[in-house]
Amino acid sequence: MYKRNMYKAAALTLVGIMTLSFWGCGSGSTSDSSTEIVTDPAERGTVTVTLGRQTTANPKFPSGDSYEDNAYIRMTEEKLNIDIQDEFEAESGDDYNRQVSLALSAGSLPSMMKVASKDELTELYENELIADLTDVYDQYASDYIKGIYDSFDGRALANVTYDGKIMAIPATASDAGTSMCWVRSDWVESLGLTVDEDGDRCLTMDEVKDLARAFIDGNPEQADHPVGIAFNANLTSSSSDGTNTINAIAYALGAYPKLWYKDEAGNLTYGSVTPEMKEALSVIKSWYDEGVVDNQLGTRTWDDITSLLTNGQCGIIFGSWHIPDWLLNNVYTLNNKAVFTPYAVVSEEGKVNCTHANATGEFIVVSADFDHPEIAIQILNLFYDDMVNDSALLEEYPDVASYLNEGVDGTARPFNIEVKSNTYLLDEYACLKAALAGEGTKEEIPTAEERSNYDSIKAYQEGSGDVTGWCKIHSRTKGVDLLAYLTENDLYNWITPVYPETTDTMNTSWANLQTLEEENFIKIVTGAIDLDEGFDSFVSGWKAQGGETITGEIEAQLEQ
Amino acid sequence: MIDNKGTSARIRNAIIHLIVIILGLICLLPLINIVAISFSGSAAVTANKVGLLPVDFTTLAYSRIVSDSQFWRSFGISVIRVVLTLALNLVLVIPMSYAMTRKTSEFRFRNVYMNLLIFAMLFNGGMIPTYIVVKNLGLLNTIWALILPGAVPIFSVILMMNFFKGIPRALEEAAIVDGANPLQVLLHVMVPCAKPSIATISLFSVVGSWNDFFSGLIYMQKVKDYPIMTYIQSLSIDLQELVNNAASSSALENISELSNRNLNAAKIVVAVIPLLLIYPFLQKYLISGMTMGAVKE
Numbered sequence: 001m002y003k004r005n006m007y008k009a010a011a012l013t014l015v016g017i018m019t020l021s022f023w024g025c026g027s028g029s030t031s032d033s034s035t036e037i038v039t040d041p042a043e044r045g046t047v048t049v050t051l052g053r054q055t056t057a058n059p060k061f062p063s064g065d066s067y068e069d070n071a072y073i074r075m076t077e078e079k080l081n082i083d084i085q086d087e088f089e090a091e092s093g094d095d096y097n098r099q100v101s102l103a104l105s106a107g108s109l110p111s112m113m114k115v116a117s118k119d120e121l122t123e124l125y126e127n128e129l130i131a132d133l134t135d136v137y138d139q140y141a142s143d144y145i146k147g148i149y150d151s152f153d154g155r156a157l158a159n160v161t162y163d164g165k166i167m168a169i170p171a172t173a174s175d176a177g178t179s180m181c182w183v184r185s186d187w188v189e190s191l192g193l194t195v196d197e198d199g200d201r202c203l204t205m206d207e208v209k210d211l212a213r214a215f216i217d218g219n220p221e222q223a224d225h226p227v228g229i230a231f232n233a234n235l236t237s238s239s240s241d242g243t244n245t246i247n248a249i250a251y252a253l254g255a256y257p258k259l260w261y262k263d264e265a266g267n268l269t270y271g272s273v274t275p276e277m278k279e280a281l282s283v284i285k286s287w288y289d290e291g292v293v294d295n296q297l298g299t300r301t302w303d304d305i306t307s308l309l310t311n312g313q314c315g316i317i318f319g320s321w322h323i324p325d326w327l328l329n330n331v332y333t334l335n336n337k338a339v340f341t342p343y344a345v346v347s348e349e350g351k352v353n354c355t356h357a358n359a360t361g362e363f364i365v366v367s368a369d370f371d372h373p374e375i376a377i378q379i380l381n382l383f384y385d386d387m388v389n390d391s392a393l394l395e396e397y398p399d400v401a402s403y404l405n406e407g408v409d410g411t412a413r414p415f416n417i418e419v420k421s422n423t424y425l426l427d428e429y430a431c432l433k434a435a436l437a438g439e440g441t442k443e444e445i446p447t448a449e450e451r452s453n454y455d456s457i458k459a460y461q462e463g464s465g466d467v468t469g470w471c472k473i474h475s476r477t478k479g480v481d482l483l484a485y486l487t488e489n490d491l492y493n494w495i496t497p498v499y500p501e502t503t504d505t506m507n508t509s510w511a512n513l514q515t516l517e518e519e520n521f522i523k524i525v526t527g528a529i530d531l532d533e534g535f536d537s538f539v540s541g542w543k544a545q546g547g548e549t550i551t552g553e554i555e556a557q558l559e560q
Numbered sequence: 561m562i563d564n565k566g567t568s569a570r571i572r573n574a575i576i577h578l579i580v581i582i583l584g585l586i587c588l589l590p591l592i593n594i595v596a597i598s599f600s601g602s603a604a605v606t607a608n609k610v611g612l613l614p615v616d617f618t619t620l621a622y623s624r625i626v627s628d629s630q631f632w633r634s635f636g637i638s639v640i641r642v643v644l645t646l647a648l649n650l651v652l653v654i655p656m657s658y659a660m661t662r663k664t665s666e667f668r669f670r671n672v673y674m675n676l677l678i679f680a681m682l683f684n685g686g687m688i689p690t691y692i693v694v695k696n697l698g699l700l701n702t703i704w705a706l707i708l709p710g711a712v713p714i715f716s717v718i719l720m721m722n723f724f725k726g727i728p729r730a731l732e733e734a735a736i737v738d739g740a741n742p743l744q745v746l747l748h749v750m751v752p753c754a755k756p757s758i759a760t761i762s763l764f765s766v767v768g769s770w771n772d773f774f775s776g777l778i779y780m781q782k783v784k785d786y787p788i789m790t791y792i793q794s795l796s797i798d799l800q801e802l803v804n805n806a807a808s809s810s811a812l813e814n815i816s817e818l819s820n821r822n823l824n825a826a827k828i829v830v831a832v833i834p835l836l837l838i839y840p841f842l843q844k845y846l847i848s849g850m851t852m853g854a855v856k857e
Contacts, residue, residue, distance in 0.1 A: 325813045
């Protein structure tokens with residue numbers, strides 16, 4: 001009896017606290033803005049802006065600078081006559097999301113902050129905690145910024161529009177491109193092999209397998225246990241360019257794991273439960289059985305795979321165009337004879353299947369209590385238009401220019417988002433390529449990042465042997481170049497997935513379904529369960545445990 | 561242990577020793593591996609070549625730590641936190657547990673307080689309500705947010721209570737007959753007798769507050785205010801996680817620069833040293849402290 005009373009008391013207290021905290025949230029949002037507000041930075045007094053900031057473990061600040069006091073922040077404060085204070089800082093990911101939730105439950109939102117999911121944005125909108133940005137966007141956003149958002153065919157702004165109102169500044173995410181097959185071309189040479197005989201920079205699945213076989217048999221670096229191809233334990237990734245995943249193979253077979261899309265008949269489909277996915281698994285399984293795929297598949301960690309490459313045990317890796325910058329660099333550091341060449345994996349029709357990225361997954365929101373929502377748009381203009389297009393600005397703020405050259409992390413900016421056109425990667429590369437070929441000049445390259453890539457590449461070509469140069473040659477003149485080649489020669493077959501909002505059933509069952517999927521895939525490939533039986537029982541299990549309901553819920557979402 | 565002469569006893573002893581040695585190695589080897597990694601060249605670390613001995617011996621990682629100002633700032637915050645927490649814990653726990661050992665005839669509401677303690681030990685408000693309390697008290701971003709929520713470790717109170725109960729009543733009565741007031745009894749009779757127990761709860765307090773990273777993540781909203789374990793936690797990077805979340809290429813580049821594991825290993829080693837230094841001084845009390853408190857008279 002005593003115990004029961006205690007529980008009652010505890011439950012009542014909890015309910016009390018929750019009501020209080022909700023009340024705390026709601027009360028702040030009813031502000032009337034009947035008084036005229038001065039918006040011109042030069043004419044009004046200094047406005048204090050509090051921010052929720054994402055941080056990174058390696059911001060690369062020059063000594064003395066910090067998140068609250070750095071060149072970007074100083075420039076913003078001076079240009080817009082504001083005083084920036086951090087309400088909270090936390091590392092991107094769980095830590096940051098936790099701080100956002102805490103701020104929400106304590107009813108104290110910063111003036112502006114980044115939210116990392118559409119669900120959070122919807123929740124903020126429904127609770128009337130964030131400001132309507134429609135008017136300030138129309139009035140203050142520069143034409144250049146508007147042009148960037150327009151390059152996504154309306155997908156970018158549609159994502160943040162609720163009941164006809166723009167409720168957030170969306171970050172843009174351009175298409176990641178295909179998951180490339182990076183091959184050690186110095187091995188190909190030393191073993192006297194021929195890869196890609198027809199020179200179309202594409203490989204079929206069989207060619208990949210034969211090459212892996214040849215690398216194992218040839219073992220050019222006399223490694224103890226040569227490995228053909230290694231993959232992550234969770235095999236697939238929702239991002240088309242998934243690194244260390246089987247995405248390239250699955251895509252070539254017309255399977256788009258972890259993504260929702262409409263199939264040819266117009267039915268909403270989840271890529272991981274399709275017959276094509278089964279075929280992809282059967283291919284990887286046969287490679288595994290033949291010893292072409294790492295026999296420690298499933299237990300090899302990310303770092304272990306990296307060490308396979310650096311030790312010369314493995315010479316093939318699947319990944320995005322930018323892996324030379326942060327993963328293959330380890331290979332070059334240990335062995336500067338290493339050279340990689342990327343190839344695309346093609347389907348039977350000779351096309352490269354690829355999926356469009358979710359145009360916006362991250363947002364900047366402005367608190368409903370904040371009197372100067374236009375400042376958010378002014379910051380947007382300053383960083384994503386002026387800083388890119390106005391060279392006088394960088395002359396005025398040499399600190400900022402040196403930040404760009406030194407590669408100080410993007411988290412140092414007030415908004416840690418990217419706002420770039422859908423085709424920026426290829427556009428910038430076109431300028432870089434022209435400059436490198438002597439058909440253009442360095443000054444014509446639009447961004448500081450690409451200009452410093454130009455310098456590194458030039459220095460490497462002149463024999464510096466510097467690792468950065470090696471990286472940029474690989475990521476730009478090979479990786480992005482392949483993407484450009486695929487686009488120019490119309491080799492892509494684009495699929496536009498549906499990126500649904502989290503549904504009720506997803507909230508309760510999605511984590512389980514993901515585990516079910518990953519466990520079954522790895523079991524099928526390693527032969528722990530039979531391919532036919534295992535896959536079929538996985539599909540029926542997936543449907544029964546919520547997959548079917550979720551599909552229905554997403555269809556309902558799409559009809560709205 | 562009583563009869564070491566029999567063969568079966570010897571075999572039994574050998575097996576027990578073997579098990580203890582294996583368990584000891586399981587605890588020790590990862591630590592040695594971390595130390596070895598911290599002294600190895602980063603190339604060897606990336607290639608997974610470091611076992612128990614450093615490969616390509618270098619102290620480069622340590623010289624980089626010396627120049628990491630945030631590391632030392634966080635280190636200092638943690639030292640201050642540990643000292644303050646320890647002092648506050650002892651000041652609160654010792655008198656409290658002494659009072660709680662009084663009979664109900666002397667301390668009428670003893671059982672009420674005891675129930676409150678037990679209740680608070682088993683249930684708490686959860687993360688968000690606690691956060692709101694800390695925030696509304698104005699403690700956010702101050703060192704007190706790391707100290708006050710854990711100022712009275714109830715487990716330590718119970719440990720001390722059991723220990724005090726084990727001290728012969730006669731000692732206390734003798735002091736009272738000599739005219740000592742309750743405070744004098746506590747300070748001059750009980751505390752000196754309870755040294756092993758105090759050492760035990762001190763160690764719990766120090767280890768607990770030094771190793772705790774989570775409260776730093778929640779209550780410290782600026783990276784510059786992080787205590788050392790929170791800072792080190794923020795350095796441990798899961799590249800795979802970042803790649804899956806489609807981080808931008810330049811962000812990945814900056815992160816991967818840091819993910820050289822030997823630097824992180826060196827940071828872990830430096831962060832563990834203070835505990836290793838304290839432990840030998842307290843260890844001799846530790847074992848007796850735990851067991852002596854366990855038996856009541």
